[in-house]
Amino acid sequence: MPAEKQPVPFRGAGFDPTPRRFASWIAFAGILLAWQAASSTGLLPELFMPSPDAVLSALARMSASGELWLHLGTSIRRIVLGFLLGAFAGLLLGLAMGIFSMARAVGLPIVSALFPIPKIALLPLLILWFGIGETSKVATIALGVFFPTAVAAKTAVDGVARNLIRMAQSFGTPASAIVWKIVLPGALPGILGGLRIAASIALILVTAAEMIGAEYGVGALVLGAGNLMQTDKLVAGVVLLSLMGLAVSFGIGLLERRLLRWR
Amino acid sequence: MPAEKQPVPFRGAGFDPTPRRFASWIAFAGILLAWQAASSTGLLPELFMPSPDAVLSALARMSASGELWLHLGTSIRRIVLGFLLGAFAGLLLGLAMGIFSMARAVGLPIVSALFPIPKIALLPLLILWFGIGETSKVATIALGVFFPTAVAAKTAVDGVARNLIRMAQSFGTPASAIVWKIVLPGALPGILGGLRIAASIALILVTAAEMIGAEYGVGALVLGAGNLMQTDKLVAGVVLLSLMGLAVSFGIGLLERRLLRWR
């Protein structure tokens, strides 16, 4: 480098993908338009993939006939019941495992052994126990929600900064108050994260359970439409599921924003 | 506090649940024993829940007849194929979204819209496209693996410490080398975490897909056994799924330990 005098070159650019909300919306709209165009020109045969407007009109038809609400209502009832049951029980066990050595020693091996089982596999057993009706489906969902909630709650309690607990102890705060004032609020973000996963598992399970022997529910709708090659109804059902997923995720997001304002 | 002289009391105890491996194993063995005892004494009717030894002997019988290996082999082939396909494609898209603004702008809205759909709901559509055979099942699994992998890869790339990238730039490292030497290794932990989730989703999906119209596979085994009220075979199938889940999780754990030795 024999240069006697040289400007300092700029070398800090890149690796900073910006969100570009605008481009995202354009891209999304563009995809929908391209899809519609491909369908209209016959490039994408209706038989294999319905056009967006066909899906919309299928939704409208089903809504008018009430079929939509029947399927949606059935699925939502199952999810809500199963989710509440499973989340409540999972929370109790998870907190206990996070706080008490004994609960952990007994609970953890069981949870670890049962966690990797896809809960849908328990549906046949639950049908034997509870019959083919609602109970077995709700129980499947509850089980599917129970385990991730319990594990998330335990992990969240483990993750509560020990220094905060020691701090409270150093001020003479009694143990029960420490649970309420330190452990629970500190574990809340992790628990909500666990519930988010649990909710998406509940959605998978309700779909699968409804596909395996239910008359109503979005899962039954989708399978039936698929078997009848009614692709417009099928994709409409898939859109419903996507919306349900987005709604749940939005709901938990709302909860997070309310409960975790301090973050 | 009128005391002239007082010892300092200890107040730092508790909130430190110890793992107690020992107790865990004892608890686990205890549960198995209790289960066996309840079955043997007839407290737990064989009709609803087989005893552990009945499950073991069902496994032995199925293994001897080759049925076990047929079901297991079918499921594993589906999982492996679907997982490899989905993970590879997901990785590519995820990395692209993490690095390039354009890929992110286009990819993110699509991924966000399709992510919440329980992929099992796409099985009927995939059956229409690919027929009722292997392809549709493998494709369902691949889709189920694709999305979490893509999202995990993107998030992992986002999470790579920007200061490390700036550091490399300050030494004049070219952009392509930064991707290989900084971005990829830095994103690896997050990617492996995503693959862990993807693997458990693959297990759920293979079970559900096999329950909906397949002759072989562990899912078909479980559902068929439920229909025949062969609870011993049913629980044996569930145990197989649990073992498969543990095996996958162990495998990824191994991979993590090899690739992330530096942690």
Add this chain to the structure above:
Amino acid sequence: MQLIARAVGHRYGALEVLAGIDIEVREGETLALIGPSGCGKSTLLGILGGMIEASAGSVELRGVPPAGCLNPLTYVFQDFALLPWRSVADNVALGLEHHAIGRRERKERIEAVLALTGLGDFADAYPRQLSGGMRQRVGIARAIAVRPAVLLMDEPLSALDAQTRELLQEELTAIWARERTTTVYVTHNLTEALHLADRVAVLSRRPGRLKQILEVPIPREERASPAHAPMLAQLHAALWDQIRVEAAAADREVADAG
């Protein structure tokens, strides 16, 4: 009040960390505790405060606690240990809950300590909205609110940047001048120890033993004056000689042999 440790020793499993520590913290004084990394300073402070059960020896408090004392031994933590989900005022309130004081007195005490630490305008802010220096001020306010007999501070300023640290040192000096709280102050920073303490206790490397207790013979208010600079520099050099070799060894020690 006085805080007296007698023949205190401690082991973590097979690791001997402290041995035969005899220390007497005098009423109203500030005792700085220095020593190489890992020599057991935090452990000793924990034992003094009743947060760690000593393996050997005993600790006791002697004298009459100050009026309104709710928690004789009170900590100020290096990492501030604020509850992120509580506002500044509610964080200060934590130490007052579960003690027999009325709602009104609690409110008055909170207002008083927030005013004293210059946080009056931030009573409703959350910790994430504060700078590091302000966070530690909340930690100090919380500790003072319970009117402790002895204040135990474990490297309270070491998480702050140099400028903020100097500012808080000045404020601590002001508070001590007013309250005359007995204080044990753990630090790595010799300059800081010489700036704040009445006496400096030096621990040897692990297992920590009391090597020396050094009186700082200059009134706290005058230590900033250039006239005393040579003397402070000498004290500094003396202390640094006592721990430099061990500090170097500790720094070279592989943190996580694996």
Add this chain to the structure above:
Amino acid sequence: MQLIARAVGHRYGALEVLAGIDIEVREGETLALIGPSGCGKSTLLGILGGMIEASAGSVELRGVPPAGCLNPLTYVFQDFALLPWRSVADNVALGLEHHAIGRRERKERIEAVLALTGLGDFADAYPRQLSGGMRQRVGIARAIAVRPAVLLMDEPLSALDAQTRELLQEELTAIWARERTTTVYVTHNLTEALHLADRVAVLSRRPGRLKQILEVPIPREERASPAHAPMLAQLHAALWDQIRVEAAAADREVADAG
């Protein structure tokens, strides 16, 4: 080599951070850069090093680069910025990759700088196995390995505890005495600036302007002696007066107004 900034200004969006900075870093000197939090010290260093594009003004290097210089402007970072998945030797190697030097020379250079920084025994260790002080030594070794014309250090010691910091200060002094590398050294710590620098540049609060450049009139080797303590204390007091009010204001500034 000399590093010369002319009329440098910078804005982040609407926020003006630096205005009209003219600075000349002399060959072989150590220039400390101090100023209240958020006044733009890091930004200025980034502009000097070509990592941030200045909104106004220009920066240039003048003179002949040292023999074997691979990267004229080289950083040492506050948070060390080591690649956790590379061993110590491989971390040092990063700066040598993608440059036209042979395998053998690369190996020699790595061994040389590791020996110089006392890391010879830790060539194969991963960063997580090192203490903070050793990690920063790796950062320094990596920077020296490329034989920079100018070393840019952004609070390189502020993430370390006080003892380790004093130790590394001594080692830095030793290295500079040998290598005489031109250095720009950002710090918050006035004592540190006065201990290490030939000149101290003081920036005003945001938008940062050059307020003063102060020469330290004592040879670096003699600054520890008590004889010079009063003078250093005076310089310290003078600098502290220049930034204390602004530092207090900055500390009170709510970090994340929301």
Add this chain to the structure above:
Amino acid sequence: KASVGALAFVSSAPIFIAKEKGYFERQGLDVEVKFFQAAQPIAVAVASGDVDFGITGLTGGFFNLAAKGALKMVAAQSREEPGFNFVGYLVTPKAYEAGFKTVKDYPGKTVGITTVGSTFHYNIGMLADKYGFKLSDVSLKPLQTVPNMVAAMKGGQVDSILLPANQALGLERDGAGKIIGWVHEHTPWQLGALFTSTSNTTAKRSTVQKFVDAYVMACADYAAAFHDRDASGKRVFGPKADALIPILQKYVKPEPNADQVKASVSFIDPQGRLMVRDLYNQVAWYKAQGMVDASADAKTMMDLGFLKQHLDLPN
């Protein structure tokens, strides 16, 4: 007081008749009918004592429960009797055009069934045995529910399904399928049974006896009303049938019209007698398929003492 678990199908008719005509009351029994969604849970409910009696078709699941000694068959329900259309083989029009015209063409085809071990599964198995093809050459798709099966056939995912006459005829009328035969034409068999728990057959033997007596009276009524055929073998429904139809309409869900009832009524032995040898064959088949435990013994699954004479007793 007794309870009986049943499906809301026409095939449960004798129970409805016995209740409506007061035959149970005359035996001093207060019988409550509990409806279930599927056959399987009825067997479980009887085995666990939730209900005293059950009446449904016989499946692999049933035999497995019975093999554990929990259940005993005591009388007959429907059977496939020559001349009485009950379950038919239905193929898609496309498959029909392509040459799938008789039951001998099943090898190589895809067939939708409800579940593994269902009566439909057994029907195909019997065809395989009778016509000498391998059951494994037929691809059986378990689709869990009848609506799924119908949908899968309409969608062309399977070539054939088996359906009860009423639904099969409806589909053929709509052009959605072709009936290529009826089960009774190829493999007559004992399709369903009345059963109770083993403990009931010992502890409450007299109650079971009274229940069976009332049931058999209703079977006789049923047979008299629905078994008539004209000279050409075609079924005819007279005034007795018209008298019973409203009873069935009251219980069957979804409520059928008279024609649908007529298309649905199967053959039920007038004296409630079981075809015992056929039941032995069924158990043997399920055992051969590995769907029923090898230790199962058909003999222990029935208690033949409640009727004077059953049919076809094995030596």
